[in-house]
Amino acid sequence: MKLQCDVEVVSRLLPSYGMRGRGKGSRAVLSIGKHPDKSSPRTSIYLMICTAKDRAGAKYKLKDNIEKFFTWFVEEGKATVRLKEPAVDICLSKADANSLKNFLSAARLADRGSDTSSLPLSTLTPVRARDVEQPKKKLAIMSKKDYPLTSNFPYSLEQLQVSYCKLSRVDMRMLSLKALRKLDLSNNHIKKLPATIGDLSCLSELVLHNNHLEAVSEALCLSTLQRTLQVLDISQNRLRTLPSQFCQLRELINLKLDDNELVCLPFHIGRLSKLKYLSAAHNQLAALPGDFRKLSLENLDLFGNPFVQPNPLDHTMKLTFPLPLQEIATRAAANLRIPYGPHLIPAHLCRDLDLAKTCDCGRACINFYIKTAVSMNLHQVSHTVVLVDDMGGTDAPVQQHFCSLSCYSEFLDSSLQRGIR
Structure with missing residues (x-):
């Protein structure tokens, strides 16, 4: 022993x-x-x-x-x-x-x-x-021939980089490194992250640049990383969407999403109140979520996305008359900020409430609304903005939802008045 x-x-x-x-x-x-x-x-x-x-x-x-x-x-x-x-x-x-x-x-x-x-x-x-040497705090493995197959990683590691090793998955031995603060697995072939990566209770920086990731699991977003993760680099992967629970990672300061296939950003991205650096260049974003207005950034890069100049008259109508009883009840729960959870109401109602939209009037709408897009100067949310396109613009379309025809009509009237002036 x-x-x-x-x-x-x-x-x-x-x-x-x-x-x-x-x-x-x-x-x-x-x-x-x-x-x-x-x-x-x-x-x-x-x-x-x-x-x-x-x-x-x-x-x-x-x-x-x-x-x-x-x-x-x-x-x-x-x-x-x-x-x-x-x-x-x-x-x-x-x-x-x-x-x-x-x-x-x-x-x-x-x-x-x-x-x-x-x-x-x-x-x-x-x-x-x-x-009897002092425990190793940093380790960098930059080629497959140097990767340990029979020996364990030093348990005392605080920073571990394993790049260019053609890893197809995260080695479970890494998940036992309880002191790990930075894990860099860039330039590999990783397709999926294990939910147990959240067991790294000290992890503040996770780099997965240039892999084959196709999804980020809900379990990862709901793990202890909620309290520790400050830097996340998942650029140059194959991501099309991020789960709504992604915005539970509220300690994030630096988020890199460049060179993926993202068609939208997380609906409640505005909840990332500590986020200061966001880059999502070269994706497939057509518009930004309405919650994007709540961000307060130092640097923002959205270059190379297929943003389209918004027209307030172009809209998506998802209203029925009268509103279904479930929509009315769910709106009331959201407006009154009634606590909810899967222990109180069915899980599908929890998901609806998680994605409640806020109308211009301040009231909530859930699954029935009118949606359009308006132009926003990105300098409203970020001190430094990388140009959105080659034309030198810093405006981008932001989604806007309306709970009723009257709210949408008031919006159109005010837009028309601004246009006349």
């Missing part, structure tokens, strides 16, 4: 001499194994700690010698083992949580004198210099 982590051995006698420990751990390899006991002809089980300064290792007897385990923060890779003789506390940190739990279990069994055949014992031999 071996464990790699940071270790500080603190003597409990120091305070009585007016001294204190240095409070900083050293990288070490801990082993539990058999060693001849000088006071007995039999072998005993020892804990050996090897560091860069002492690769031969310091040994501590375990049987009936552990006073207490401190495991409040074991899920964070931290624990303390208090020995009776010598009077020291062995403070462990920066360990893999699962490995640490297994190691402490083995130490507890050794302390109780359990049958040695049930213990995963190691040979107590000096370690190699590379075994």
Whole structure:
């Protein structure tokens, strides 16, 4: 049984001499194994700690010698083992949580004198210099021949780049890297993201540029990435749409969607209140969602989309008279901001409410409305705007919905008056 982590051995006698420990751990390899006991002809089980300064290792007897385990923060890779003789506390940190739990279990069994055949014992031999090096934080693999097939990724990684390796899927070994903050899988052949990528609870930057992605799953958008993901690059893929739940990723600051096949942006994109940099150049966007007006950006790039000059008279009529009872009830729930969820109402009604449109009058419409498009200068939502087309324009069409004929008529009247002036 071996464990790699940071270790500080603190003597409990120091305070009585007016001294204190240095409070900083050293990288070490801990082993539990058999060693001849000088006071007995039999072998005993020892804990050996090897560091860069002492690769031969310091040994501590375990049987009936552990006073207490401190495991409040074991899920964070931290624990303390208090020995009776010598009077020291062995403070462990920066360990893999699962490995640490297994190691402490083995130490507890050794302390109780359990049958040695049930213990995963190691040979107590000096370690190699590379075994006690500081944990690796960054790793870049830029070719298929360098990709690890038999060994794991260092658990301590905070930044991992794997590019030009022809990966067709995300390696599940990457999803166990709990400290990972940046994952760059650009320039591969990945078609689908596993829902469990949301288990990377520290991930703030995800780069998937130039892959074969065809969809972003709802599960990913509803994972812990809602609270951590700040940079997302899914440019140069095969995406046609993004799920409505995409706008649950509310910590996003930088979003790159260039060179896909997107026919629309997420309906509630305005909920990305922290978004500052948005690029969706070279897609198939005909118009922007009405919620786009709520954004407040530093930089916006929509070049190369087939935007068409809007005409308020061109509209889509989806009204019936009278309105169905379900539409009236759903509008009322949206206007009154009544809380809802699948535990209260059917899932299809939840989806309708999630996509409620807001009319010029401020009231909601759901599945029955009149839709048109109006021109908006993109400088209204962004400090810097990349030209929308080769003609030097910075205007783009934005969808607008109306809950009734009277609201649409008022809009046409005001548009006509502005045109006359």
